[in-house]
Amino acid sequence: MTPGAPEATNTSLYQRATGVMPGGVSSPVRAFGAVGGTPYFVVRAEGASVWDVEGRRYLDYVQSYGASILGHAHPRVVEAVRAAAGRGTSYGAPTEGEVLLAEELCRRVEGLEMVRLVSSGTEAAMSAVRLARGATGRTRIVKFAGCYHGHSDALLAAGGSGVADAGLADSAGVTPGAVADTVVARYGQVPEVGDDVAAVLVEPVAANMGLVTPPEGFLAGLRQACDRAGSLLVFDEVITGFRLGPGGASGRFGVRPDLWCFGKVIGGGLPLGAFGGRRDLMAHLAPLGPVYQAGTLSGNPLATAAGLAVLAELDAGAYAMLEGRACELASALAEVIGDAGLAVQVPRAGPLLGLFFSSTPVQDYDEAQVATANGQYRRFFRALLDRGVALAPGPYEAIFPSLAHDRDDLERTADAAAAAAREVATHEGAPG
Numbered sequence: 001m002t003p004g005a006p007e008a009t010n011t012s013l014y015q016r017a018t019g020v021m022p023g024g025v026s027s028p029v030r031a032f033g034a035v036g037g038t039p040y041f042v043v044r045a046e047g048a049s050v051w052d053v054e055g056r057r058y059l060d061y062v063q064s065y066g067a068s069i070l071g072h073a074h075p076r077v078v079e080a081v082r083a084a085a086g087r088g089t090s091y092g093a094p095t096e097g098e099v100l101l102a103e104e105l106c107r108r109v110e111g112l113e114m115v116r117l118v119s120s121g122t123e124a125a126m127s128a129v130r131l132a133r134g135a136t137g138r139t140r141i142v143k144f145a146g147c148y149h150g151h152s153d154a155l156l157a158a159g160g161s162g163v164a165d166a167g168l169a170d171s172a173g174v175t176p177g178a179v180a181d182t183v184v185a186r187y188g189q190v191p192e193v194g195d196d197v198a199a200v201l202v203e204p205v206a207a208n209m210g211l212v213t214p215p216e217g218f219l220a221g222l223r224q225a226c227d228r229a230g231s232l233l234v235f236d237e238v239i240t241g242f243r244l245g246p247g248g249a250s251g252r253f254g255v256r257p258d259l260w261c262f263g264k265v266i267g268g269g270l271p272l273g274a275f276g277g278r279r280d281l282m283a284h285l286a287p288l289g290p291v292y293q294a295g296t297l298s299g300n301p302l303a304t305a306a307g308l309a310v311l312a313e314l315d316a317g318a319y320a321m322l323e324g325r326a327c328e329l330a331s332a333l334a335e336v337i338g339d340a341g342l343a344v345q346v347p348r349a350g351p352l353l354g355l356f357f358s359s360t361p362v363q364d365y366d367e368a369q370v371a372t373a374n375g376q377y378r379r380f381f382r383a384l385l386d387r388g389v390a391l392a393p394g395p396y397e398a399i400f401p402s403l404a405h406d407r408d409d410l411e412r413t414a415d416a417a418a419a420a421a422r423e424v425a426t427h428e429g430a431p432g
């Protein structure tokens with residue numbers, strides 16, 4: 001069978017995939033383990049929609065877990081990547097695209113003076129930790145339960161997202177030594193920060209345990225605790241960066257970290273991440289300083305071209321529109337799901353949404369685990385997917401409306417959500 005042959009179905013591809021790829025996927029959450037059933041295999045996407053190999057269309061709120069803020073296959077992004085590819089896909093030499101993108105990132109985020117481009121959010125967070133340790137000469141790092149910072153050894157402890165979806169607290173293969181210097185604290189509470197702490201890492205809006213917004217004073221409290229201890233505050237803005245607004249979470253909440261991690265939005269769907277911060281801190285990085293960090297494909301010309309094309313579309317009007325749509329979607333979901341008789345929380349931070357089938361707001365990872373234990377997300381996800389609307393296949397992921405989701409799409413979503421919620425509620429009421 002050749003790829004894309006007419007006889008290919010989701011099931012047949014999944015069967016072939018599981019023969020040659022663990023779980024049939026390149027990243028665990030995609031295997032549908034948390035929601036059951038067979039994943040759909042995407043053949044193409046445009047705007048708010050993706051199409052699977054069987055020709056079925058889904059209104060897509062995954063949007064590559066936030067990498068695609070303009071919607072899929074935005075013409076300007078496609079054209080930028082096409083043009084860049086024609087000039088060569090990677091050189092192993094510096095390019096103007098990197099300079100332009102670095103300048104653009106620093107221009108938008110107040111306090112961000114220098115960046116190092118990498119190829120993923122994982123790399124950005126992992127390298128930021130190394131830099132923080134190298135710059136402070138300290139070993140410990142503090143992270144928060146339910147915050148996900150990619151899959152590097154030291155940062156997997158109590159990670160959210162796919163780690164949580166899979167029901168794993170951590171991961172096999174991570175040695176006690178690798179996490180010995182990682183302290184896990186409760187999200188929303190300012191922890192003790194000792195003078196052995198190199199860095200406190202946080203998702204300023206937690207978007208990998210569902211969506212959990214920071215309580216009033218939390219981020220400012222972390223800033224103060226870090227200042228007192230001489231520790232570095234690292235905002236992992238891989239999701240929030242260039243999504244909550246041009247200045248991301250630091251701009252929105254008015255708290256400035258020492259280091260930032262970026263990913264997702266800035267690559268426009270191509271592999272690109274970045275970490276950065278003040279000039280004096282970034283000067284510890286090789287070749288200026290002793291902290292080593294490198295990458296064959298870092299600053300890849302296709303990725304920088306895509307990133308620049310995306311950022312060019314993200315002006316104040318775009319952010320206002322995106323947030324307006326997210327507001328509408330949040331109220332519609334809360335209303336129709338509530339009307340069906342299900343307890344629901346639809347937390348929102350700017351254009352980011354979450355969904356918990358819970359009667360009380362979710363404030364940390366423990367509460368997120370309690371809220372997701374009833375299995376309603378799984379049933380709602382499936383009922384919604386049957387109606388052509390795709391949420392992420394796990395209860396710990398955020399909902400990502402894009403700029404391509406128009407009013408009609410939101411109405412379709414609300415209608416489908418109403419019917420899906422009624423189906424779930426009927427099931428809840430059924431005997432057994």
Ligand SMILES: *Cc1c(COP(=O)(O)O)cnc(C)c1O
Pocket residue numbers: 065119120121122123125148149150151203208236237238239263264273
């Ligand atoms: C997605 C994500 C990462 C990891 O990025 P990858 O590109 O998947 O390696 C890190 N931090 C946060 C907050 C994320 O959401």
